[in-house]
Amino acid sequence: MLRSLALLATAVAVRFVVRSGRRRRRHARVEHLLTTLEHAEELAGVGFWEMDVRSGALKWSEGLHAIYGTDPASGAPDRVAFFEMVHPDDRRAMRDVFRRLSASETVVDITFRIFRRGELRWLQARAERKVDRRLGTDHFLGVTRDITEEHRKTEEIESHAHELEEEVRRRTAQLDATNRELEAFSYSVSHDLRTPLRSIDGFSQALLEDYGDKFDADGRDYLQRVRAATQRMGRLIDDLLALSRVSRSEMQARPVDLSALAQQALQELREQQPERQVECVVAPGLTATGDPTLLGMVLHNLLGNAWKYTSRHSTARVEFGAREENGQREFFVRDDGAGFDPAHAGKLFAVFQRLHRVDEFEGTGVGLATVARIVHRHGGDVRAEGAVERGATFYFTLPGERAR
Amino acid sequence: MQVVQPTRGPILLVEDNPDDVALTLRAFRKNNIANPIIVARDGAEALEWLFCEGPFADRDASEAPSVILLDLKLPRLSGLEVLERIRADERTKLHRVVILTSSKEEDDLTASYRLQANSYIRKPVDFDEFIHAVGQIGLYWLILNQPPPRV
Incomplete structure (x- = not known):
């Protein structure tokens, strides 16, 4: 009996020793976890809280105390003290959070302001109700993060955007x-x-x-x-x-039959001077995307020039066509008329600049400037090649026609 | 052969520039247009004549203009305002109104036709062309065109 008592005592003792060893190890693990948690909190700038729904007992982590600027030694604040820290305009929303937490087990988010020892801070919080039926526990759990800096940056960006809008x-x-x-x-x-x-x-x-x-x-x-x-x-x-x-003028972007416009311009020129001997060649089916009226003006001006600057020759040839240059389509208007000195080609497209005297060829010096402006408005380029008495060729691109 | 009788009513010329008045009268003469010509020097005067008001209170109201030549840029009431008033009044809404102006801005053209101008003619700089234009106006509005029946 004694022996058996002693055995039992030994067993209990052993068990106790074993148990307390486990407890110590478990305790150490918990300690370690808590320390890790605190480090993680500090690193992330977040704080945790937990509230027992039944007893109302509230626990705040060190991190949360840091966010609110409260002393961890005095424990979590009570409801009244907590709501006093919340910005008056956000209190209603905060009360609503607790109502929603009580009502269901959904995740609730809130962005709100507090006064941390008088200083306004922006916080973002997420909370959830966790009911563990096996353990019989019922808790509100929450994470809170200080987003004052982010908020300030967002506001800066927004005010910047606003300023830009204002400027525009x-x-x-x-x-x-x-x-x-x-x-x-x-x-x-x-x-x-x-x-x-x-x-x-x-x-x-x-x-x-x-x-x-x-x-x-x-x-x-x-x-x-x-x-x-x-x-x-x-x-x-x-x-x-x-x-x-x-x-x-407002510009349209429509498919335009340039060949038809060229034919039309030449027809008008022929009607004005039926006595002229001009061979007109228009490549068929040339189209582009752009403003029909403006592109009509381009062809009118270029073909009108070709017509005019061949007028001193008994016979002439005027051509409208297109070719590929560096993978880009170039339209051209070519004549075999008076041409121009390539040394002055740079002046061709400037307003009021003329390369011929008025008594040689009538003109105001605005036509090619108009052509250049229209082509540029279409995102294209215009250039000229020529030589005195060897004719002139005007090239222009209309990139809109590629884009579509 | 039918003999076409020119419309006899006076021509109302609404024009503030005395040079243009002189040149237009000369152009009428050159085109042998014999209708009496009434010159109103601004929009308000034109309306007074049309509605027999002010200095024209004693005018014979049954005498309607054969055609109104209306400049757009006028002191006091603009040509467009005059046109609007003409079209808004029972007594004048059927009058033939030809806009005769320097402007060929699209806005002016659109506004004039929107207010039911009967024609829009831009005064050319070249006086020979101007005489030709006035001759065409006379031929068309005083001879070819059949005016609406008198109400």
């Missing part, structure tokens, strides 16, 4: 105003500048008709020159207006 709005308004001014200006050019020209021309003509016999040949010649100059200025104004309209 301001610039657009400025541009609109400039456009309106330009409209008003070109309106006034169109109307007011032409009016006195009409008077000069009209009364010169009246003088010639009513008092022609009082002038000698020189006098009549002078008046003719006044009229010619006036009419030329009228054409200049019209051409400039057309040029400004090229920049102002």
Whole structure:
């Protein structure tokens, strides 16, 4: 009996020793886990909390105390103290979080503000209700993160974006105003500048008709020159207006039959001067994507030039076609007329720049500038090749036609 | 052969620029247009004449213009405003109105036709062309065109 008691005692003792050894090991593991957790909290800048739903007992981790700036030694704050730290405008949302946690086991997220010892901080929290029926526990668990810095950066970016938007709005308004001014200006050019020209021309003509016999040949010649100059200025104004309209007008992007437009332009030229012997060659089926009116102006100007600068030759050839150059399609208008000195080719596309005298070939020096502006507005390029008395070729690209 | 009688009513020319008035009158003369010509120097005066108001209160109201030549850029009331008033009034809504202006801005063209202008002619700088244009206006509106029956 004694022996058996001693045996039992030994067994209990052994068991106790074994058990306490396990307990110690388990305790050490828990200690280790807690330390790891604290390090992880610190590293991530997060804090944990846990609340026993039945007893209302609340535990805060060290990390959470760090976030709220509270002293871990005094334990988790009570409900009143906690809600006092929350920004008044966010308290209702916070109460709602707890209501939703109580109602179901879903995850609830909230972004809210607190005062950490008087300093406003932005926090982001996620909480969940965990019911363990096997252990019979019922807890609210939560993780909280301080996002003040992120929030500040987001706000900065947003305010930046807002400033940019404001800037765009301001610039657009400025541009609109400039456009309106330009409209008003070109309106006034169109109307007011032409009016006195009409008077000069009209009364010169009246003088010639009513008092022609009082002038000698020189006098009549002078008046003719006044009229010619006036009419030329009228054409200049019209051409400039057309040029400004090229920049102002809304552009369409439609498939355009360039071959048909070229045929049409040549037809009009032939009707104006049926006596001219011009061989016109138009490659069939050339299309591009762009504004039909503007592209019509391009062909009108280029073919009109070809027609004009071949006028001193008894026979001429004018061609519209296309070719591949460096994998890009180039349209061209070619003539065998007066050509130009390639040394001055750079001036060809500038407004009012002419490579021929007016008594050689009539013109205002606006046509090619208009062509260049239209081609550029379509994202293309324009260039010219030529030699004196060896004709000229104008090349242009319309990349829109590739893109589609 | 049918003899076409030109419309006899006066031509109302609404034009503020005295040079243009002189040149237009000259162009009428050159085209042998014999209709009396009434010149209104701004939009308000044109409306007073049309509606027999102000200095024209004693005018014979039954005398309708054969055609109204209307400049767009006028002091006080603009040409478009005048046109709008003409079209809004029972007494004048059927009048033939030809816009005669320097502008060929698309906005002006659109606005004029929207207000039911009967024609839109841009005054050319070249006076020979201007005489030709006025001659065409006279031929068309005073001779070829059949005016609406009198109400």
